[in-house]
Amino acid sequence: MKRAAMALLANRISPPNLSIMQDEGWSVGRVRTELLSGLTVALALVPEAVAFAFVAGVHPLVGLYAAFMVGLITALIGGRPGMISGATGALAVVMVALVAEHGVEYLFATVVLMGILQVIAGVMHWGKFIRLVPHPVMLGFVNGLAIVIFLAQLTQFKVPGSGGTEWLSGLSLYMMLGLVALTMAIIWGTPKITSVIPAPLAGIGIVAILVIALGLDVPRVGDLASIEGGFPAFHNPFGDGIGLYGTALAPFNLETLEIILPYAVILAAIGLIESLLTLNLVGEITGKRGGASQECIAQGTSNIVTGFFGGMGGCAMIGQSMINVKSGGRTRIAGIAAALFLLTFIVVASPLIEQIPLAALVGVMFMVVIGTFAWNSLKIMTKVPLMDAFVIVLVTVVTVMTDLAIAVVVGVIVSALAYAWNNARRIHARTRESASDKGAKVYEIEGPLFFGSTDGFIELFDVAADPERVIVDFANSRVVDQSALQAIEALAGKYEEEGKTIVLRHLSRDCHQLLSKAGHLMVDSDDDPEYALAVDYSVKTGVLGGH
Secondary structure (H helix, E strand, O other): OHHHHHHHHHHHOOOOOOOOOOOOOOOHHHHHHHHHHHHHHHHHHHHHHHHHHHHHOOOHHHHHHHHHHHHHHHHHHOOOOOOOEEOOHHHHHHHHHHHHHHOHHHHHHHHHHHHHHHHHHHHOOHHHHHHHOOHHHHHHHHHHHHHHHHHHHHHHHEOOOOOOOOEOOHHHHHHHHHHHHHHHHHHHHHHHHOOOOOHHHHHHHHHHHHHHHHOOOOOEHHHHOOOOOOOOOOOOOEOOOEOHHHOEOEOOOHHHHHHHHHHHHHHHHHHHHHHHHHHHHHHHHHOOOOOHHHHHHHHHHHHHHHHOOOOOOOEEOHHHHHHHHHOOOOOHHHHHHHHHHHHHHHHOOHHHHOOOEHHHHHHHHHHHHHHHOOOHHHHOOOOOOHHHHHHHHHHHHHHHHOOHHHHHHHHHHHHHHHHHHHHHOOOEEEEEEOOOOOOOEEEEEEOOEOOOOHHHHHOOOOOOOOOOEEEEEEEEOOEOOHHHHHHHHHHHHHHHHOOOEEEEEOOOHHHHHHHHHHOOEEEOOOOOOOOOOOOOEEEOOOOOOOO
16 A cells, blocks of 8 residues: 555656657757757747736846746756746736735745645646647637737837837838838748748848848837846745845745735646646647646746746746747757847847847747637638637637636636537437336436436436336436436436336446445345346435435
């Protein structure tokens, strides 16, 4: 017993696959592709991290440090090489109220607790439940996220320093649109000319050189905020006194736990849902499976570390992951390189990076939107079941209007209810005279008996007109839940009131166990006192206390 328990524990905490190259072979060309892909991702991460820091109401470096640390750790030990993680908008919008009311130190403490919860989810292998997400929900998630990425880029068309209230106009707007279009054209055309340089990197580089050389007056990264900073340093958010950025530390007590726990649970759930859905999406594109539980542990570990180094936490980023995959990134090298390049930008190259025009980065993200949106979902709307089409649209709309986690939960619930309703309508019965018991009537039940089909099940029987002995044959049915047990007991009670006998036949092993555990089965034969497929069982009533 003890040995079995230790074996189970060892299985749950088995070390992840830390191979740098995974299934790819080492070569100069492969390493070059990975490094260039990582550089492209790092350039695209800068404005995203700064923007999400502003959304959360924290200093830009809080977002940048999170992008570096979360990106590095998940690249090293994550479940899907090729994925990119960092500070995300889905988490930032949840953090706003916490930061506004309690300060950034409580955010750091929340991120630590969030990471602990995610590690627990990974150790318990809860990541496997992501397989319950139906394909229509995945399509809605992808489409909704593509729209969210698109809408997020529109803020770059506002005048820097205006507080997001004034839009670009006149020549500035036309130049911005022209440079965005030029970037997109370069990204589209580069693969037709060469595959040596990732297309997004070529687009950023060419447009940046053009803007700097001509001295064009267009918004640049530096107009958002300065990204200059040092190496992230260890910082304990728990304690008394004043912490980073002039806010009070979070006392290490139950009162603090009561404040941060609700936020930590929500952030952990959103982070894991977005990460695991991105893991599945990247897996579909690359044709390789990822480790869901391993990714949960990686996300949790990265957030624990980030919380102790002054970062706002994060999760997988579908936009940057798409940039990486489309640029050729397939191994851990690309993610590691992206994180290290980002740190380099912060520490030594901020003046140069701040000169990159936002239009180039917007162009890259617009191409990501085009590549991410599941355009085939528009074509299949009239070909798939109406409920599936409705779920695709519903999840897309909810993703845009609220957030990813709510959208996925809503989509799964609606899909599950639709499935339950369809199965509830399938239950029916064929009746015949019994060949073995003269005068007995057999009801051959077809379809699952569960909470949705119990009313239909009861209506199948004509208690008053049936003979003295009735056999209910479950060869083509399954008894699923407590509602089904209640329905069987209620049916038996009706026959009992009429002085008639009802028996169950051809119970599958799982149905037999369920009914036996409830105490419903009474064995009338000595042929098989435990279980046999052909034994008839009488039903004991009054077990569940009536209706």
